[in-house]
Amino acid sequence: MPGITRTRPLIAKASVLLALLAGFASAHALDLKQAVIVTPPNLSGPERKAMTMLIEEIEKRTQVRLLTITAWPSSNAPVVAVGPRSELAKFAGPYAKELLAVRKASGPEGYRLCVKRGAASSGVFVIGDDARGVLFGIGRLLRELHMSSGNVTLADDLDLATAPKYPLRGHQLGYRPKTHSYDAWDLPVWEQYIRDLAVFGCNAIELIPPRSDDAADSPHFPRPPMEMMTGMSGLADSYGLDVWVWYPALDKDYSDPQTVAFALREWGEVFSKLPRLDAVFVPGGDPGRTPPKLLMALLAKQTENLHRYHPQAQMWVSPQGFTQTWWDEFMTIVREEQPAWLTGIVFGPQVRLDTVKLRALLPAKYQLRHYPDITHNRQCQFPVADWDTAFAIAEARECVNPRPRAFANIFRIFQPPTIGFITYSEGCNDDVNKAVWSGLGWDSDRDVTEILRDYGRYFIGDQFADDFAQGVLALEENWHGPVLANKGIETTWQKFQAMERAGGPKLRTNWRFQMAMFRAACDAYVQQRLAYEQELERAALLLLQPAPEKGALAVLDAAQATLDRALTNRVAPELREQISVFGEALFQSIRMQLSVSRHRAIASDRGATLDTIDLPLNNRLWLAARFQTIRSLPDESARLAAIREVVNWTDPGPGGFYDDLGDLMRQPHLVRNPNPAADPSNLESAFVGFADQKGRLAEPDNLEDALRFSWLNHAETLRGTPLRMHYDHLDPNASYRVRVVYGGDSLQKLIRLVANDDVEIHLLMPKPQPIKPVEFSIPRAATARGELTLSWNGDAALGGNGRGCQVSEVWLIKESPAPAR
Numbered sequence: 001m002p003g004i005t006r007t008r009p010l011i012a013k014a015s016v017l018l019a020l021l022a023g024f025a026s027a028h029a030l031d032l033k034q035a036v037i038v039t040p041p042n043l044s045g046p047e048r049k050a051m052t053m054l055i056e057e058i059e060k061r062t063q064v065r066l067l068t069i070t071a072w073p074s075s076n077a078p079v080v081a082v083g084p085r086s087e088l089a090k091f092a093g094p095y096a097k098e099l100l101a102v103r104k105a106s107g108p109e110g111y112r113l114c115v116k117r118g119a120a121s122s123g124v125f126v127i128g129d130d131a132r133g134v135l136f137g138i139g140r141l142l143r144e145l146h147m148s149s150g151n152v153t154l155a156d157d158l159d160l161a162t163a164p165k166y167p168l169r170g171h172q173l174g175y176r177p178k179t180h181s182y183d184a185w186d187l188p189v190w191e192q193y194i195r196d197l198a199v200f201g202c203n204a205i206e207l208i209p210p211r212s213d214d215a216a217d218s219p220h221f222p223r224p225p226m227e228m229m230t231g232m233s234g235l236a237d238s239y240g241l242d243v244w245v246w247y248p249a250l251d252k253d254y255s256d257p258q259t260v261a262f263a264l265r266e267w268g269e270v271f272s273k274l275p276r277l278d279a280v281f282v283p284g285g286d287p288g289r290t291p292p293k294l295l296m297a298l299l300a301k302q303t304e305n306l307h308r309y310h311p312q313a314q315m316w317v318s319p320q321g322f323t324q325t326w327w328d329e330f331m332t333i334v335r336e337e338q339p340a341w342l343t344g345i346v347f348g349p350q351v352r353l354d355t356v357k358l359r360a361l362l363p364a365k366y367q368l369r370h371y372p373d374i375t376h377n378r379q380c381q382f383p384v385a386d387w388d389t390a391f392a393i394a395e396a397r398e399c400v401n402p403r404p405r406a407f408a409n410i411f412r413i414f415q416p417p418t419i420g421f422i423t424y425s426e427g428c429n430d431d432v433n434k435a436v437w438s439g440l441g442w443d444s445d446r447d448v449t450e451i452l453r454d455y456g457r458y459f460i461g462d463q464f465a466d467d468f469a470q471g472v473l474a475l476e477e478n479w480h481g482p483v484l485a486n487k488g489i490e491t492t493w494q495k496f497q498a499m500e501r502a503g504g505p506k507l508r509t510n511w512r513f514q515m516a517m518f519r520a521a522c523d524a525y526v527q528q529r530l531a532y533e534q535e536l537e538r539a540a541l542l543l544l545q546p547a548p549e550k551g552a553l554a555v556l557d558a559a560q561a562t563l564d565r566a567l568t569n570r571v572a573p574e575l576r577e578q579i580s581v582f583g584e585a586l587f588q589s590i591r592m593q594l595s596v597s598r599h600r601a602i603a604s605d606r607g608a609t610l611d612t613i614d615l616p617l618n619n620r621l622w623l624a625a626r627f628q629t630i631r632s633l634p635d636e637s638a639r640l641a642a643i644r645e646v647v648n649w650t651d652p653g654p655g656g657f658y659d660d661l662g663d664l665m666r667q668p669h670l671v672r673n674p675n676p677a678a679d680p681s682n683l684e685s686a687f688v689g690f691a692d693q694k695g696r697l698a699e700p701d702n703l704e705d706a707l708r709f710s711w712l713n714h715a716e717t718l719r720g721t722p723l724r725m726h727y728d729h730l731d732p733n734a735s736y737r738v739r740v741v742y743g744g745d746s747l748q749k750l751i752r753l754v755a756n757d758d759v760e761i762h763l764l765m766p767k768p769q770p771i772k773p774v775e776f777s778i779p780r781a782a783t784a785r786g787e788l789t790l791s792w793n794g795d796a797a798l799g800g801n802g803r804g805c806q807v808s809e810v811w812l813i814k815e816s817p818a819p820a821r
Contacts, residue, residue, distance in 0.1 A: 029146070029153040030115055030122055033064050035078040040087035041070040046240030047128075050135040051082060053195050053239075054142065061147040073121075080141075082126040084134055085112075095123055109203065110163025111137030113144070115156045124154060129163070131240050132203060136164075136442075139199035143454040146462045162443070168369060168420025169441035170204030171197060171434050172246060175228045177218035180398060180607030181427040184220035184591030187231045193428075194235055199458065200438040200451075204242035206281070206422045207232055209270050212248055213287035219600045220591065230273050237276035244279045244422060245270070248287050254294045263298065264305050271309040279314040279343070280306055281371070281422075284330065285321025285799065286350050292322070292330035296339065303341040314343035316369060321350040323799035331361060338363055346371050347418065349381035350801050352719070354683060359417035370414055370421035374433040377401050378690050379745060379803075381424075382410055382680050385687070386664055388483040389713045390530045390617050391523075392690045398607035400519040402432035402472045403479075404448040410680045411440045428590055429607055431512060432472055449473065459512045464499055471495050471516060478523045482664050483530050493524040511590040518582040518594075522613060525575050530617045532571040536562055537618040544647050552639035556627045563620045576614075583610045605692070618709060625703035649708075655734065655814035657727060661807055662688050662713020662743075669810075670715055671724035671789075686723050689716040689806060691745050711743040711771050716806040720796025723805050727788045727812060735815045736778045738790065742767035744806025749798070751805055754791050755782040764795070773809070788812070 039051060051068065059065045066080065072093030073079065083091045085103075092099050095116050104112055111133040116123045126141055128134030140162075146153045173190070177183050185193070194205060210216075210225035221228075236243045247267065251259045271277060282299055284292065295317070303315040319330050334345070345362055347355050348371030359368050373381040378397050385406070415421065423430075423437055432455065439451035449469055456468030474492040483489070496517050500508060507513050540559040547555045570576070586592040593601035595610040604611040623646070630642045652658040660666040673685035691712045717723040730736070738761070742751055750764040759782045768774055782788055794805035 028156055030078060030117075030124065030156040032066075032078055032080065032124070032145075032152040032154060033062070033150065035066055035080050035124075035152070036073055037066050037068040038072055038079050038081045038091050038093065039068060039070060040083045040090035042087070043083065043134075044131050044240075045238065046131045047084065047134045049238050049240075050138045053135075053198075054080075054082070054138045057142055057195070057199075058145070058147065058152060062152050063149055064152055076121050079121060079123040080126070081123050082134065082138065084128045084130060088127060092125065092127075093123070094118065094120070095125070099125065099127065104161030106133070106161045107163035108167070109133050109136055110161065111140070112159075112161040113137055113140055114159040115154065117156060122156070124158075133163075135198055135240060136201055136203075139201065142199055143458050146457070148462055164201060164203075164442045165444050166415065166418070166420035166441045168204060168242075168422065169202055169438050170206060170242065170244065170420075170422035171202060171437075172206040172208070172422055172425050173232065174206075174208040174212075174246070174426065175221075175225060175232070176208050176212055177215040177220075177602050178213075178606060179426045180429065180594075180601055181590055181592045183218040184222070184593070186222040187228070187235065189590075190232055191235050194232075194239065194241070196459075197434060197438065198239055198241065200435045200454070201442040202241070202434070202438045204244055204278070204422055205232070205236050206244040206246050208246050209267075211250070211266070212246075213250065215602070218602075220593070226270070226273060229270070230275065233274040233276050242278040243274065243276045244281055245274075245277060246281050246283065248283055249290050249295060249298060250287060254290055254298045260298060260301065264301060267302055268305045268308070271306055274310075277306070277310045277313050279316060281316040281318070281346055281369075283346070283348065284317060284319045284326075286348075286801075288321075292319075292326055292333060296330075296333050296342075300339060300341050315341055316344050316346050317342065318346035318348050318371065319351055320348050321800050322352065324352075324797035326799065327352055334366065335361070335363060338365065343367060344369055344419075347414070348424070349373050352802075354681070355414045355417045368418045370418045371424055372407075372410065372414065372421055372437070373424040374403075374407060374437060375401070375424060375426045375430045379801075382406070383682070383687065383689070384479055385676055385680070386481055387479060387688065388481070388664065389662060389690065389709065390483045390526050391479060393615050393617065393712060394526045394529070394613050395519075395522055395609055396607075396612045397605050398426060398429060399522070399609045400429045400515045402430075402475050402516075402519075404432060404436045404452060404472060405476060406680070407433055407436050408440060408448045409677055411437065412444060413678070413680065415440075415444065427607055428511070428592060429515070431515070460510060461503065461507065464503065464507075467495070467499055468513075468516070471499065471520070475516065475519055475523070478520075483527050484534075486527070489523050489527045493520045496520040508585075509589060511586060511592075514582055514586050514589060515592075518579065518586060518609075521575060521579050521582060522609060525572055525579060525613065526617070528572045528575070529566075529614075533566050533616065533618040533620070536565055537620070537623075540623065541647055544643050547640055547643045552636055552643055553631065555643070556630060560624065560627055563618075563623060566616065566618075566620060579613060580610065621703060621706035622708045625706045628703065652811045652813055655731060657812045659725065659810045660710045660713075661715035661810065662690070662710065664688065667715065669725040669727055669812075671726055682718060684721055686715050686717050686721075689714055689744065689803070691743055707743075707771065711741060711808050714743045714806040714808040716744065716803060717793070718802035718805070719798050720793055721805070722791040722793045723807060724792075725790045725810060727790075728786065730783045730786045730788060731814065732784050732786045734783070734817070735780050736783055736788070737775055737813050737815060738778055739773050739775045739809075739811040739813060740807060741771060741773050741809040742806065743771055743808030744803070746804040746806060747771070749794055749804030751807075752793055755779070756789050757791060761790070771808075773811075775813075778812075 081091045089096045106129050109132040110129040112127040126137040128137050233243045306313050344367035346369045377384045435455045452469035453465045457465035460468045478489050540562040543559045544555050583594040587599045593599040601608040630639050633639045650658050659669050679685045747767045752764045753761040761776050
């Protein structure tokens with residue numbers, strides 16, 4: 001047939017091309033499965049540990065165990081030569097002279113990684129500028145290797161010399177009940193995880209003492225906290241990594257000499273038991289509520305205490321959560337007294353300024369460290385921008401959260417004035433984020449996609465390096481903007497399913513892949529549930545409209561039955577079952593606690609996604625509560641009036657306007673930052689925030705706390721930054737009033753409203769509890785030009801997290817003119 005005749009040459013040509021490409025690739029890949037490792041005979045302890053890591057991590061992925069010798073072999077076997085530059089002549093064999101002659105620029109912790117081919121033998125060289133350079137050079141080699149069962153290859157044109165941009169690149173690893181996985185890990189798991197972090201350039205870990213703002217025990221603890229802390233300190237030391245301790249000052253009154261004496265004994269006991277301790281970081285708040293003068297006096301004594309056991313260890317402090325008064329007191333001490341015992345200041349959550357402004361205020365003698373929260377998604381330092389309420393409810397604050405591009409932006413904004421970072425983490429949910437921060441800490445200009453390819457190649461498998469990287473980027477895109485408008489969510493889920501099919505049983509047991517599958521499945525499930533439950537609510541409200549003809553009680557029953565289909569006729573049950581399977585697999589593989597009842601997670605908002613994934617995504621509970629109230633009304637006219645209020649809830653009337661400020665599609669009058677990416681911590685910008693889960697967890701027979709869906713979200717600003725709405729095209733001859741719902745997670749905080757910056761609508765006032773709409777008249781002069789700006793603000797001197805200026809719903813209602821007399 002003519003069509004087939006034309007196709008055959010094309011197929012033949014394509015086959016030849018593929019064969020040529022395969023030959024080209026193999027010709028430029030150095031086969032290392034028969035290689036031997038050559039090292040100098042006198043490696044240091046951390047260098048020997050790094051060598052063990054190299055051998056074992058290759059064997060885990062390939063079933064090939066490379067032999068180690070201390071002299072260049074006489075055979076032609078390929079060589080992996082590893083050691084410090086100072087010992088190069090002892091391990092580089094015939095290439096020593098050439099490598100010594102050319103020293104490529106690197107620096108502390110730096111290394112050169114290169115391939116040399118010769119007539120007799122070929123060599124891969126890892127040349128560390130120091131012991132850590134050996135470790136990180138090995139880590140880079142592991143990330144560059146192409147490994148599969150029985151195979152180890154490396155591109156033979158590899159030649160790079162590099163050193164880290166930031167001297168501090170670490171992650172907090174808190175063994176405490178509040179975390180959703182760490183509290184179940186024993187020392188072998190910790191060693192593996194510390195190894196994994198080091199492979200991506202991490203040079204420090206931060207531990208938490210036995211007493212913190214947490215429970216004293218966990219049902220998952222494999223050993224007592226002090227024993228584990230000692231063991232983790234020893235593990236880090238064995239790899240040559242720095243050990244920090246995050247040590248909150250929690251006692252009630254440090255003006256009491258007995259309290260100070262107790263703290264010195266308690267802290268000293270911890271310090272004395274740690275085999276390595278390089279620095280102590282004491283947060284000024286979150287937790288802690290000690291005035292700066294007393295706190296700094298305590299830390300002066302604790303520094304002396306620390307130096308009894310670790311003479312070179314440093315003391316750091318953060319001004320987290322300070323009120324304006326405390327901030328001023330703290331800065332006076334730092335700037336004017338300049339205590340000699342203090343090494344530096346930590347910038348973390350709830351600090352009033354950004355790193356650039358803070359660095360400008362500090363004396364040059366003090367270093368600045370970053371303490372970024374990479375584990376939380378909402379009610380945190382760097383909330384997910386424009387997160388849909390459905391995700392905020394169903395996946396909550398601590399779910400699996402790879403955010404590579406967002407954190408690359410955050411890194412490049414906040415890191416430059418600092419010496420580096422130790423991130424805030426509460427479990428393995430943020431594992432990708434750790435790799436991104438470590439990678440950028442080494443090379444801040446590196447494309448995060450390349451970091452993710454390294455992550456995919458090393459942790460997931462060589463064949464999935466790019467697919468997994470693109471999948472992680474797609475997971476981040478899933479969270480951008482309204483759920484129902486995001487067509488990529490289902491595609492992302494299909495992408496991970498395809499990887500699972502290709503990877504087989506081995507991939508299915510990989511906890512990092514399990515986390516990605518779990519998130520992709522959750523995203524797809526939330527999207528399907530949201531579409532279904534929103535449609536059920538629309539149908540239920542339509543059923544209420546003929547109440548005058550059919551009777552209030554009859555339409556209430558019909559509407560309730562429709563809403564209850566979310567429970568009696570659930571959407572996507574097969575997908576929901578897969579989520580449960582993934583959740584159980586994660587508990588078995590990495591002890592990720594995704595349910596309070598099944599896995600004994602500490603709380604539903606601490607990563608227990610299996611407990612939040614089915615929370616209502618519409619007004620079902622609030623409507624059920626309203627229906628109960630309406631049924632109890634004494635007469636039909638009252639019931640019909642109450643039904644009209646429910647049906648017309650968002651109607652502002654003729655000439656009016658309505659905004660649901662937490663709904664990305666229904667906030668047309670909210671004044672947003674035109675460049676929100678420049679202010680990812682929202683220090684000066686309005687952003688979407690969320691209430692706690694209390695109203696979502698109400699059961700059908702206990703609905704007192706049920707909230708409207710629109711009260712579970714809000715627009716907010718921090719501290720004194722105004723939250724603004726702007727209206728134009730108003731009737732200059734009309735009078736207006738504003739109806740507002742003050743929702744949020746800080747109902748005890750005061751809020752103020754002004755018009756056009758100079759017309760007081762109400763003074764600082766408490767928010768109504770329980771939540772309900774309140775109304776205020778707008779002076780006619782404020783709208784006389786046909787425009788209006790409403791501005792809310794909280795207390796500018798507020799400490800803590802700074803939240804409180806939170807507004808859920810706003811109606812601007814045009815009042816009907818008074819009847820003519």
